[in-house]
Amino acid sequence: MEKERNYTLKIWRQPNAQSKGAFKTYEVKNISTGSSFLEMLDILNEEISEKGEDPVHFDHDCREGICGMCSLFINGRPHGPEEEITVCQLHMRTFANGTTITIEPWRAKAFPVIKDLIVDRTAFDRIIQAGGFVSINTGGVPDANAIPIAKHDAELAMDAAACIGCGACVAACKNASAMLFVSAKVSQLALLPQGQAERKKRALAMVEQMDEEGFGACTNTGACSAECPKGIDLSNIARMNRDYFTAAIS
Amino acid sequence: MSLDSKIPEGPLAEKWTKHKFNLKLVNPSNKRKYDIIVVGTGLAGGAAAASFGELGYNVKAFCYQDSPRRAHSIAAQGGINAAKNYQNDGDSVFRLFYDTIKGGDYRSREANVYRLAEVSNNIIDQCVAQGVPFAREYGGLLDNRSFGGAQVSRTFYARGQTGQQLLLGAYSALSRQIAAGKVTMFTRNEMLDVVIIDGKARGIITRNLVTGKIESHSAHAVVLATGGYGNVFFLSTNAMGCNGSAVWRAYKKGAFFGNPCFTQIHPTCIPVHGDQQSKLTLMSESLRNDGRVWVPKEVTVAEKLRKRQIKPSDISEEERDYYLERIYPSFGNLVPRDVASRNAKNVCDEGKGVGETGLAVYLDFRDAIKRDGIEVIKAKYGNLFQMYEKITAENPYETPMMIYPAVHYTMGGLWVDYNLQTTIPGLFAAGECNFSDHGANRLGASALMQGLADGYFVIPYTIGNYLAGIPNARVSTDHPAFAEAEKEIKDRINTLLNIKGTKTVDHFHKELGKIMWEKCGMSRDEKRLKEAKVEIKKLRDEYWKDVKVLGVNEELNMTLEKALRVADFMELGELMVEDALDRKESCGGHFREESQTEEGEAKRDDVNFTYVSAWEFKGDDKPAALHKEELVFENVKLTQRSYK
Structure with a gap:
């Protein structure tokens, strides 16, 4: 296996939200197979900066697959070709020497492009603000062991809570639906005793906000779950639908 | 100026309770007359902003990320300590206090660390009530595991994602206050300076990272919760955006910097x-x-x-x-x-x-x-x-x-008193960005504990005491101090953009990292520290002559963001070296080769170095002044750590 590889990159460049974007082609050389995908972009940026060209802007922060900031659509798939990882955990050994790699931002009406590969995902924050919490203040809460929670339920809640809010589910969906994201939070709290008091209200409010933000409808294709870097299960959507319909008719 | 740690009188176990009673209160209907700025929305900042909002204060919260849910607290894996003693294995508040003081190699304050241990139990209760899915036993009760530096099982965890789950808990509480209109959230905004009026912190200057707009925000008090400065070393486990600029700007406006050389590797x-x-x-x-x-x-x-x-x-x-x-x-x-x-x-x-x-x-x-x-x-x-x-x-x-x-982590940070207030009245520091609880070395699963303790259970009390003592009249951002601070920042930005040099910002950051890692890293000695001082100074001079910052201010410009941060890292690196030179003993993460036992182990010098270094800014290119807060130990006996 060669230790260093060369690639052709087709990258979406768009100076700001107002202007029209286009693909631009770059060549990168001598990329170590141990480099992460984002380190490869760091190298490209160093090179083009030295030549005086504006570096390619992309969101990234923790580079450990947990903050949910990185958000690249690579060769037609959110977070690239590997299963259950984010872009920052993707390594260049995955890409054969000499290949062309296409890099785009998340594409969804509710996620407008800010610049290049960076999109605005504040719609997700507003959905959480609509009801993704338990309405308790700091202090005055019961002892942590006062309410036992079956291990099985706690584990299921944790499975749902693992969502990192990156938006890959929306990017993967042909309708740009946010059902997987919303249902993960609704499920986490629906599975725990602490979430019961506001369970119905929460499902209604969060779904309503989701619709208001302009996300599309769900047709149960499962692309969201298949591309989710944290493997959030499709059954969460079923759980949310049940809560939503129960709330809507009661 | 003399340092007053404001440690309450009385027996260790009663200090916090007594202090809470003695703190002045702001009556519930008056709270809405006070505005608080919180910079950073990780565990400490997110928890503080949410708690302030619940109490009724008007809060403005700022973070550089696109959402408060992404702060680097999220990356903590292992867990969070608390003295619940659910395992019946002999844990207690005093034992958690003792382990933390000892783990910190006796370079932290007894009173602060005891309070941390005391409120640790409330944190777990709070998080469970928020819906944090901690690991559980088959009987439905919470599970624990053990961590380094402790002989009991006191660590609560949520798989390998404890930081994420705790942060999302704080984020949900914060989201609720945003929806309630008590917190106004500013994402993709970076604080570039703190504004001091009549000796008190009265606001901040920010840069909108999308539009480049420089903006003024005024308040009655400012809380910094901006995390650590490990990225001075270029390579670290910190997130790419983590930086020291907020604390560095506060330092340059008069807040003392505590133990800057204490870094955890x-x-x-x-x-x-x-x-x-x-x-x-x-x-x-x-x-x-x-x-x-x-x-x-x-x-x-x-x-x-x-x-x-x-x-x-x-x-x-x-x-x-x-x-x-x-x-x-x-x-x-x-x-x-x-x-x-x-x-x-x-x-x-x-x-x-x-x-x-x-x-x-x-x-x-x-x-x-x-x-x-x-x-x-x-x-x-x-x-x-x-x-x-x-x-x-x-x-x-x-x-x-x-x-x-x-x-990995910086124990050093802004010097704060028992109320988490810096030496600038009205400017507070919470979480990793203060120096307060971990001494010279932090134990595993204690960072999450400190962030949430400060944010949920300490600062909401102590800030009330400060606010109750000042008039509730608001300061307008038309005050000349804001215009002056804005101008200073715009000048700094213009200077950087107009250097049009030949080397990238990352080039300088990497060079700085190399110097710091080799000469002020895991092992330090006088000769190399002195070399580092000269080399950083030289690099800094070169930076302001030859850095290449592309683009303009009025756009999303990541090179410019980084250029401002790296400029501050260089100055901060110099202070770290200065502090490492002063501390001729070895303690915790700070190993001075001149101070070791015959077997080559770290040798503390309690006679000469049982103090917190608090550095005061005296002006650009003037040496910082060292103030010493002597540490007094009344409840633990200082012993040399031995692991043989």
Whole structure:
């Protein structure tokens, strides 16, 4: 296996939200197979900066697959070709020497492009603000062991809570639906005793906000779950639908 | 100016309770007349902003990320300590206090650390009530595990994602206050200065990272919760955006900086693969429970390994040096972080390091797999092994992991009194960005505890005391102090954009990182520290002459963002070196080669160095002034740590 590889990159460049974007082609050389995908972009940026060209802007922060900031659509798939990882955990050994790699931002009406590969995902924050919490203040809460929670339920809640809010589910969906994201939070709290008091209200409010933000409808294709870097299960959507319909008719 | 730590009188266990009673209160209907700015929305900032909003204050919260849910608290894996004693194994508030003081090598304040241990239990209650899905036993009660530096099981956890779950808990509480209109959230905004009027912090200047707009915000008090400054070293386990600019700007406006040289180097990180690396990844410390650390005994064997002429499995038992087990027979592979890190560096310096770069040691699970079976190891560490394989393309079930130390956490930070107030009235610091609770070394699972303790249970009380003592009249951002601070920032930005030099910002950041890592890293001595001082100064001069910052201010410009941060890192690096020079003893993560025992272990000097260094800014290119807060120990006896 060669230790260093060369690639052709087709990258979406768009100076700001107002202007029209286009693909631009770059060549990168001598990329170590141990480099992460984002380190490869760091190298490209160093090179083009030295030549005086504006570096390619992309969101990234923790580079450990947990903050949910990185958000690249690579060769037609959110977070690239590997299963259950984010872009920052993707390594260049995955890409054969000499290949062309296409890099785009998340594409969804509710996620407008800010610049290049960076999109605005504040719609997700507003959905959480609509009801993704338990309405308790700091202090005055019961002892942590006062309410036992079956291990099985706690584990299921944790499975749902693992969502990192990156938006890959929306990017993967042909309708740009946010059902997987919303249902993960609704499920986490629906599975725990602490979430019961506001369970119905929460499902209604969060779904309503989701619709208001302009996300599309769900047709149960499962692309969201298949591309989710944290493997959030499709059954969460079923759980949310049940809560939503129960709330809507009661 | 003299330092007043404002530690309350009375017995240790009663200080906080008494102090809470003595703190002045703002009556509920008056709270809406006060505005508070919170910078940073990780565990400390998110928890504080949410709690202030619930109390009725008007809050403006700021973060550089696109959402408060992404702060780097999210990356903490292992867990959070609390003195619940659910396991009936002899834990208590006093024991958690004692372990934390000792783990910090007796360089933190008794009263602060005791309070931290005291409120630790409330944190767990609070998080469970928010819906944080902590790990549970089959009976439905909370599960615990044990961590380094403790002999009890007091660590609560949510798989390997405890930081994420706690942060999302704080984020949900914050979201609720945003919806209620009590908190106004500013994302993709970076604080560039703090504004002081009549000696009090009255606001901040920010840059909108999308539009480049420089804006003024006024308030009655400002809380910084901006995390650590480990990225001074370029390579660290911090997030790429983590920076020291907020605390550095506060320092330059008069807030003292406490113990800047105290940095934690974590022993179990994935080694650097080459020059193209931008970020290091931490592997949980729990791996040292079953993994055995070793290098080859002979340099010639290590050379063959580096050239891949032989495999680790080709090396016989007699040719291996399990150096931690050899040097520290009683603690073995479970010595504290600082000791494990320093020893890894020593063997690599001797030429016995492995991996292509020679800067790695083995962490071998062969014997554990043989003893317990592969399924047991998989159940314990499966996700970590998988993460390791994704990054390195090597299977740790078959070949030993390779690890090397990396910068992880900064114990130093803004000096604060017992109320978490800096030396500037009205300017508070919470979480990693203050110096307060971890002394010279932080124990595992204590960072999450401190962030949430400060945010939920300390600062909401102490800020009320400050606000009750000042008039509630608002200051307008038309005040000349804001215009002056804005102008200063715009000038700094213009200067950077107009240098139009030849070298990139990253070039300088990497150079700075190299100097800091080699001369102010795991092992320090006077000669190299003095060299570092000269080299950083030179690099800084070159930066302001030859850096290339592209683009304009009025756009999303990541190069400019970074250029401002790196300019501050260079100055902060100089202060770290200055502090490391002053502290001629070894303690915790700070190892001075001149101060070691005959066996080469860290030697503390309690007679001369039982103090907190608090540095005062005296002007650009003038030496900072050192103030000393003497540490008084009334409840614990200072002993030399020994892990032999």
